[in-house]
Amino acid sequence: MEILLAITVGILFSASLYLILKRSLIRVIIGILILSNAVNLVIFTMGRLTRGAPPLIEPDAYTAGAGIANALPQALILTAIVIGFGLFAFTLAIIYRYYLTTKNLRSDAMNDSETPVPHPFSFGKKEGK
């Protein structure tokens, strides 16, 4: 199963990278969302997969029994899911605000708002010439 998951994650990565490379900001944000999900799956798979044994301690035991799932990656992913959501919401707000200001959703139109490059300076010439 790990091998099949690795291949699936690869396909998810390809899809998200392709979308991120596009100029439409809608596609970019969908790419970012897929990427954050795919990354979580990488971490999960790397902690190895266990079926039917959640990382819980038995009611009458003091320590974890053998053979339960790896708790550490799960804790990491839990944080990552929530942070990923925060990132998504913020990015979405930026894109929305960008649209409100420019009525446009193309990333290649963004540098219209850049300050123009200053006049080139050069040594050995008098000022004002």
Add this chain to the structure above:
Amino acid sequence: MLTAILVAFIIAFLAPLIVRVAKDYSGWVLSILPAGLFTYFMINYGEVGRGETIRETTVWLSGMDVELAFLLDGLSLTFALLITGIGTLVTIYAGGYMKGHRYLDRFLLILMLFMASMLGVVLSDNLIGLFIFWELTSVTSYLLIGFNNEKEESRSSALQALLITGLGGLALLGGLVIMGLAAGTMNISEILNSGDIIRDHPYYMGILILVLMGAFTKSAQFPVHFWLPGAMAAPTPVSAYLHSATMVKAGVYLLARLNPAMGSTEAWFYLVTGFGAVTMLTGAWLALVYTDLKRVLAYSTVMALGTITMLIGIGTDYALKTAAVFIVAHSLYKGALFMVAGSIDHEAGTRDVKLLGGLRKLMPVTAATAAIAALSMGGIPPMLGFIGKELVYETALNAGTFSLVLISMAVLANIAVVASSAIVAITPFYGEEKKTPKHAHEAPASMWLGPMILGTMGLLLGVFPSLADRSLFSASTSAISGVETSYYLSLWHGINLPLILSIITLAGGLTVFKFWNSLRETKAMQGYGIALGDTPKSIYESLLNGTLKFARFQIDVFQSGYLHRYMSTVIGVTVFGAAITLFLRADIVWPEYHDSVSFFEVTILILMIVAAVAAVVSKSALKSITALGLIGFAIALIYIQFSAPDLAITQILVETLTVILAALVLVKLPIPDVVDSMGTKLRDGFIALSGGALVTVLMLIILQGELNLELTEYFGENSYVVAHGKNIVNVILVDFRAFDTLGEIIVLGVAAFGIISLIKLYMNDKKEEQQP
């Protein structure tokens, strides 16, 4: 000695306060500091003359072998006395020269800071300490050259000097560090004793070139000699002090100091002697191209620096002794002449010799001072300069294979020097009286006292060289050569070859001076000035401009301003960089892995793949969001199937929110009409597929490795016993890693604030615009 330097730094920072109180007498009052230090060093005069050296060490950074170590031997004493002695006179002079200047306080502050730093350079007994003080002198020199910062010329000259000496400083740091590593210590005294280790070290050539770059840039050797005339944009007291008597000699000081560790190899001889001799000859004749007094003096300073470098390169005891004498002689007469040039400029309003003449009657004291100093510069008995020049000739005659070349170069150079000294001492003062921009009259006492004393010292030491012979010249020679020397100077050597050459030099120089006005205008002379004076400068400028152009080219390539290009660059470089490394370093084998896969699991995976393809292919936002939701919920199913209920719950909640949010916002927005060409699609597809493949391969490689379960086991054993929770994942989040969770909450809070300010505030502004 640490105390002396610290006191100098502290008083430097008090200088503005002192100026406020002492006003027009600031120069006199502040000169007490260098005069006091001069006295302090004079106390050790006899002791150093007996061949003793004084060391002081204070640990500074104990772990890094950096200590504040100071050493007083003949060489450092000579320099310390020059720095403090001339420093005293220059401070007094500056008080007169800059009288009533708005920023006299600032000027004296930097001047005192420079003096303290320069003392640090010549007293340091640690490579790192020496380097720090070295750079401090570059910085203070920069501030002083650019002192008239409202002038464009001052600013660009200051920057030019800083860039050139700074570049040299960087090279020097490299050289010193490698030298320190090679010798196993940063302590200069110890390094000087382990010269054989350094000379035989495989990196010797590298150390040599780096150190020479530092020394040559600082001492304005050909081909970077042009920064020194440029530095004449500084007020004249600075030119007299930094750019003739002291700072520019830091380079030759370094060569002399490190001579026992690096000298007497063939490479050393060729490089140091060669650059020195070429600089000597080039500088000497460049002085005759210009009519600006300071420029004439600046180029003759370049000549002197070249001569000293050449002497250190030759490296015989005799040559080193000559270098020691020449350093002192030059500092005395050149400091005096610069101050004289400053006085002329100050009183007559110009320092262009074409506009000056007959000042002798108006400024008799200055004229006399100029004459004494110029006699020394021209090498006429009984001045110290005469002894210096005779010694140079004697050294060049005994330089072995190359003696014929070196003696010709020396005589030619000195002919030009005789002519320049005549230009400085005769042209402005004799001949018909010319009308000058300001009505000239004698300079105040503060401005003739300094040059007068320096000029007289040149005479005094010329007649009685024994006054300084033992403690300064011989002790310096011992320090430079690393062995005890006992050769003593005298003014008169009888009629010998150097004396005959001196007479030829004098006659030649005076002839050149006689025809100087027409000689200067000749095409040959002007062409020489352009070729060796201006061309190196324009090469430097075009190199700088080339750097700027290259930077701009780089910016245009990498900073296109287009998001998709940045993304392609970042992702492409990451993916292919990692892929190449992986291909080169790891053996990739298909993992042997046996595991059952259920129909349910495979269905989930297929669902995900189909959704991913749909997200890429679909043109509508709604379809893409649906596909996105599918992927998210399929991942939740994977979490359930593989024992992660907490993850599944969170994933379902967050995914639902995400889809709702995305649908709410994105569906309302128009789809941008971007059509990618087939080429772009293929390129992006190639990058994306490579990235995906790389991730798969990396995962497969990791799956073959051992999993480190140390932390997992720790949490399993302690989550109930220590933290009283049975859900291990929850315990990790809220207990063991509680600060991470707090950070996560803060991130979400910040994101929320960001969203409010992005959307809500914009809406408010809109409303206000609509209802004015």
